[in-house]
Amino acid sequence: MIEKTIKTIENGVAQFEELYEKHHFMEDKDAYAAWCAQTYYYTLHTCRLLEMAGNNVENPKLKETFLAHVEEEKGHEYLAKKDYREMTENKKVEDFPEFPETHHFWSYIESETDKNPLAIFGYAIALENLAAKSAKAPLEALVKLNWPIAFIKEHYEVDQEHTEIIIELAKTLTDSEREYVNGIVETVFENYFSICHACISYSSSQKAVA
Numbered sequence: 001m002i003e004k005t006i007k008t009i010e011n012g013v014a015q016f017e018e019l020y021e022k023h024h025f026m027e028d029k030d031a032y033a034a035w036c037a038q039t040y041y042y043t044l045h046t047c048r049l050l051e052m053a054g055n056n057v058e059n060p061k062l063k064e065t066f067l068a069h070v071e072e073e074k075g076h077e078y079l080a081k082k083d084y085r086e087m088t089e090n091k092k093v094e095d096f097p098e099f100p101e102t103h104h105f106w107s108y109i110e111s112e113t114d115k116n117p118l119a120i121f122g123y124a125i126a127l128e129n130l131a132a133k134s135a136k137a138p139l140e141a142l143v144k145l146n147w148p149i150a151f152i153k154e155h156y157e158v159d160q161e162h163t164e165i166i167i168e169l170a171k172t173l174t175d176s177e178r179e180y181v182n183g184i185v186e187t188v189f190e191n192y193f194s195i196c197h198a199c200i201s202y203s204s205s206q207k208a209v210a
Contacts, residue, residue, distance in 0.1 A: 001178050002171050008182050009129045012189035016134045019193060023200050026138040026152075027145065029087065031203035036084035037096040038195050039151060042106040043077040049110060053117035061172060065165075066120065072158075079151040086148040099202075101194040108191060112184060118177055122184025125166055126192065131155035132163045 025031040047070050054066030084093040112119035135156040142149045170178060 001175050002167070005125070005170050005178060005182055005185070006167070008185050009125065012126060012185065013129060013133045015189065015193065016130055016196075017137075019196060020134070020137060023196075024141070025196060025200045025203070027141045028200075028203050029147075030206045031199045032142075032147065033084060033087040034096070034099075034199040034202045035196070036080050036087060036148075036151065037093050038099055038102040038199065040077050040080035040084060040093050041098040041102050042195075043073075043080060045106045045110065046073045046076065049106070049113055049120055049123075052110075053113050053120035056113075057117035059172070062118075062121065062169065065169060066117075069124070076151070076154070079154055082150050083148040083152075099195065099198045101191070101198045105188075105191045105195055108187070109184075116180065118173075118181055119184050121166075121169070122181040123188050124162075125170070125181065126185045126188035128155075128159040128162045128166060130189075130192070132159040 020026070023031075026035060050066050050070045050073065054063050054070065057063050057066060081093045084096070085091065109119055109123045113123075131152075132155075135152050139149060139152050139156055142152065170181065173181065
């Protein structure tokens with residue numbers, strides 16, 4: 001069954017790489033600024049959701065991991081906020097709207113985590129694998145453009161190790177638990193790609209009125 005989890009991850013990573021290859025949206029100033037803002041909005045909720053899951057999950061290893069991860073994730077929203085500010089000549093990220101796609105992204109996980117704390121595990125699997133396995137090309141492009149990279153650099157580097165740990169943890173789940181987590185991973189990928197498309201659409205709208 002762990003093979004299915006790995007395949008789900010591989011499919012999601014491949015879809016992101018295809019999306020990025022087609023649009024190179026992080027190399028577009030408006031789209032990247034929008035991405036930084038939306039990243040800020042959903043990471044605002046990460047620690048709260050991890051704590052919710054950690055307090056409710058029965059698996060002692062997952063409980064320990066979720067609650068330890070709260071400390072690791074603290075303040076990461078400020079990395080995205082910093083990147084947005086530098087991209088927009090000191091504009092406040094709070095003045096940029098949270099897209100409906102972004103609100104749905106984190107509120108879906110909040111709703112699922114309230115019902116089953118393993119939902120946050122699927123959320124982490126999807127996002128940490130995207131960061132570790134798909135961020136290299138955008139990161140290299142951003143460095144060449146001399147644009148801010150605090151958030152993406154931090155997660156690209158840190159999540160290399162996290163992805164290995166998370167697969168080992170996934171192996172400890174029962175088949176039914178892993179099947180549930182796989183479904184969450186697939187949905188998180190889909191919802192994340194919706195945010196990316198919203199950033200691309202925002203950039204197009206800005207160019208249309210320029």
